[in-house]
Amino acid sequence: MEEHLRFVIHRIKEKLWFRPLIFCIVSIGSALIAQLADRTRLRELVPDIKVESLSELLNIISASMLVIAIFTVGSMLSAFAAASNTATPRSFKLIINDDVSKNALSVFIGSFIFSIVALVALKNGYYGRAGLFTLFIFTLLFFTLVILTFLRWVERISKLGRMGHTIKLIEDTTISAITNRLQSPNLHGIPVDQHRSSGQNIESPSTGYIQQINMNALQKIAKSMNAIFTLHVIPGKFVSNQQTLLSFHSSNEKIDLDIGKIQEAFTIGNSRYFETDPRFGIITLSEIASRALSPAVNDPGTAIQIINSHIKLFSIWNSVKQENKDEDVIYDRIAVPEIKIADLFEDAFRPIARDGAANIEVMLRLQKAFHILSTSNNKDISLASYFHSSQAFDRAKLVMNLEADILLLKENCLI
Known part of the structure; x- marks a missing residue:
């Protein structure tokens, strides 16, 4: 509550x-x-x-x-x-x-x-x-x-x-969202890999974004049912009508299942909120970069500034993750998935690599960003850096006309 x-x-x-x-x-x-x-x-x-x-x-x-x-x-x-x-x-x-x-x-x-x-x-x-x-x-x-x-x-x-002020505002808000999420990456529940339920599914009553999950209410319901809930969604995820919200298996033969009460624990709306959804902040920054790289705007400097912001955000993700290795489990009957680094990298770098593939300055800065992030002691960040470095280089090869630019980019690529 x-x-x-x-x-x-x-x-x-x-x-x-x-x-x-x-x-x-x-x-x-x-x-x-x-x-x-x-x-x-x-x-x-x-x-x-x-x-x-x-x-x-x-x-x-x-x-x-x-x-x-x-x-x-x-x-x-x-x-x-x-x-x-x-x-x-x-x-x-x-x-x-x-x-x-x-x-x-x-x-x-x-x-x-x-x-x-x-x-x-x-x-x-x-x-x-x-x-x-x-x-x-x-x-x-x-x-x-x-x-x-x-x-x-x-x-x-x-x-x-102004552009600079807006970028700083989104960056600061995303840092706050990252810090808050990494203090409880499983929303104070248990990791999904510790428990995977293949029992009965509870489906979404409507279509929209998951804005908030009332973990306390779900914990009480799961306790009364002697069950463990495995969430399939986290705040920020888009769900369609009748898509699975959670699954569970109860050891009780007879349970009084109130599906409506479980569905009420999920706040679903048309909008995403920055403070509960770190991915939304990263996506918003990448949208600014994509607009800056459009032919109508042609502002590679802003795209490079966004790349710098992404480096900062992933560096903070790594440092905060190291500081908060042990999460306090409050909701021991709810298994919650974490945000995947692979998804964050796609949100952050794929749009820039796609829209800036023909711009050598942007692509070089992108490769340098992958070099910086590849040295992270977070294995997921390091692996994602190598993968996206290769992807960005492949995109650039398809659209760049000057062989010298391609060779220069290859020298700075992680592969």
């Missing part, structure tokens, strides 16, 4: 309206709570604040904040469109979740709401002497927060949607 709750909370926090809503509630509370100061001895100590001066300051904030908020939304939409057009539409989710832009929009809208609520209360004599002074302090704090937020947001919006 805790895993599912975290997943739902994360999805809500991704919504663009979430932070503005929280800040609006805080703003309304701040405007109204200032009146509580009138019930304390503070009214005997604070200076007298003129209603007119405070009203003028609140009018300035209310008149400007709505305009700035609209300008902020417009700038964010332009950045979102730029990221989708220059990088890949898959990067949209990360761009829209930019914390600085969300905070800026929240502060601007919240300040506008604060000024309106405070003005209405002020005009109707809601505040006494201490309340006016407290409201004045709150207004100055909001005003300072708006200025600092605006300065920080202007610096961020100059980068938001």
Whole structure:
């Protein structure tokens, strides 16, 4: 239940309206709570604040904040469109979740709401002497927060949607996803090679991507059935209707099987999420490289930058894997497959080798990347490097016209 709750909370926090809503509630509370100061001895100590001066300051904030908020939304939409057009539409989710832009929009809208609520209360004599002074302090704090937020947001919006910033954003998110997954490569279950069930299958009720698996719920069901579940899917996998989600064999002759309850443990949707699916981040980076290598764009420099990012990601995969050799088994009745290095290499390098086969600079950098990764002490990464080095060279031979380029590439190939 805790895993599912975290997943739902994360999805809500991704919504663009979430932070503005929280800040609006805080703003309304701040405007109204200032009146509580009138019930304390503070009214005997604070200076007298003129209603007119405070009203003028609140009018300035209310008149400007709505305009700035609209300008902020417009700038964010332009950045979102730029990221989708220059990088890949898959990067949209990360761009829209930019914390600085969300905070800026929240502060601007919240300040506008604060000024309106405070003005209405002020005009109707809601505040006494201490309340006016407290409201004045709150207004100055909001005003300072708006200025600092605006300065920080202007610096961020100059980068938001730019290619370099988008690549760095996807790279950082993928590193986080890799680190989280390798802390529990089997999702705290047991490895599939320790148990393979060939019993009854549970099929998918719908078509889409596996977004989240409620391991706690499956563990309870498996325990009640005295069975071990073998998962055939992990987060990020696309399943069609009636495709097998898991298989099991129970030692109980009579079991009360609730197929619907088991299927409910799998969240299936139309989208993939970066934080639960390391492959999605790698695929998104490769999509940027493929677009950069298209004849319409012709930007091999971006493709080379993506290759460098892939080297970094696989190096981190190897180092984190070494640090987390032993996984804590929490769900001893669920066998979970790991992400295969071979699949990750295909996601990362096959599109670049295909689309950049005619570009000697890109192919040389790709071969150098395989040289670096082949020295890894992870056997799967090393073997995949040799295989894809050979594949990339074969692709290049088919399209390169200059014999000197082919010979140069062969010298740098691992085979």
